[in-house]
Amino acid sequence: MPSSLEGALFVFLLATFVGFEVIRRVSPLLHTPLMSLTNAIxxxxxxxxxxxxxxxxxxxxxxxxxxxxxxxxxxxVGGFVITDRMLKMFKKREPGK
Amino acid sequence: MAPYFIQFSYIVAAALFILSLKWLSHPTTARRGVRVGELGMALAILGTLVHQDIVSYRWILVGCVLGSAIGLPMAVFMPMTHVPQRTALSHAFGALAAALVGTSEYYLHTGALGTFTMAALSLEVILGYLTFTGSLMAFGKLQDLVPSRPIVYRGQNVVNLSLFAVAVGTAVYLVMHPGQSGLFPVVAGLSLLFGVLLIIPIGGADMPTVISLLNSYAGLSAAAMGFVLDNNLLIVAGALDGSSGMILSVIMCRAMNRSFTNVLFGGFGQVQKAVGTAEQRSVRSATPEEAAAILEAATSVIVIPGYGMAVAQAQHKVRELYDALTRRGADVKFAIHPVAGRMPGHMNVLLAEADIPYDRLLEIEEINPDFPRADVALVIGANDVTNPAARHDRASPIYGMPILDVDKARTVMVIKRSMSPGFAGIDNELYYMDRTMMLFGDAKVFVGELMKELTGSHVRV
Structure with missing residues (x-):
């Protein structure tokens, strides 16, 4: 399937670039949830x-x-659930504390 | 109708996955990211269920029920200190799924596969199987089922590389002669073996890099599966996972000033055993009372947590200390080194679980300028990432590694079990400085005693 090969490589290339751009912006604070979310995806x-x-x-x-x-x-199942469980714990300081 | 629905659901799912990762970039939007990711996943699964090749749903149902029964309890009950283990296991699952799909595709179409498809399939299978056993080994090391120290022997790299070369060589032959189905198990078997041998020589403290690298491999094998099945959604998701793992590996390597080859083939932590025992210098050890007296007077405190804190399960005590000091009006911050913990970002999760606000957790670049102004730097279970030798001692094995400038604080306190050297096997000159107080003991117990002193005197006042 030569025509779809070209298309598939194209998709792979673009997705990799998008991935690099989007993931570069993820704060190191959230690198563990990032890994479990990409794993789930x-x-x-x-x-x-x-x-x-x-x-x-x-x-x-x-x-x-x-x-x-x-x-x-x-x-x-596990990936999404544990990612959410971790993210739930990240809280800002309550005002006035 | 059905094919259109499938294609449409895949396109929307791909967009949702990208949005999901975009929203994950900040804690305030991150949970929305998870929701959107789940939506994308549900849509893609629904779309697939109408696929014309499916003749019966019974095994799909069995698989889904069993899979949920395994995945859900692991996610709900796993303590946060064990997240690296769970992550390693999930890399193993993901990689195995990709490898098995590749295997069945091969046997379904033996001989009828085009060269390109066969090449992608080989890549999928090799990466899948090696990541499967490699991740299981990483899991074993993290869970202490396998000794976490590096296991090295003479000629190890030669053995590993030649094994890998044979696997790839056989795969290339198979690509050119796809009908030689007898060779397929050889490729699979060698990849499984290579995965084990690849991880054996890697030590516990290198796990952040290894987990990221395995993450990347698992993603790439899913992308390769997309090429085999001609499925763009798989290619997109695999590429996202692969690039994420790659970025994290690079960040981890940079944080340790090491290269991929060095992590994988270096057998770090073996070479430097002899260094550092040369001279006996004296350290200043202090009691909880002395330390608490200084903390009481401090207006700015920086805590440097390391993996030792997590091992001692001291994070909740540390949170109490944070509360007590904050109540006294002190400014308390946490300095997080990228490799503090057993996987990228692990320390942040542990502190967040102990209810420490995330705006108090600062990265190395943000916190380093603050050290000269800090009254107290309190090191809990961290070692090599605080060693000033990394800045000036060219002979040191950690020379060039970015470190936290703990030595610049007015007073340095180090909670440590004993004077034993850290992972790199080198002495930490931080401990011998005049303004360093060594607080010997278990992190959890010692922080508890500090608390007692602090709150006790609080009552007296």
């Missing part, structure tokens, strides 16, 4: 796993796909 590999697990094209692919769904889903 990259668990979007769940969509690939879902298609394989639900495709049931061969026994091997169904088994591997299902394990992949488990792993990716653990990251989706």
């Amino acid at each position: 990259s668990a979007i590999s769940l969509v690939g796993s879902i298609v394989i697990a639900g495709g049931e094209k061969s026994q091997l692919s169904t088994v591997l796909g299902t394990i992949a769904v488990v792993c990716a889903m653990a990251n989706v």
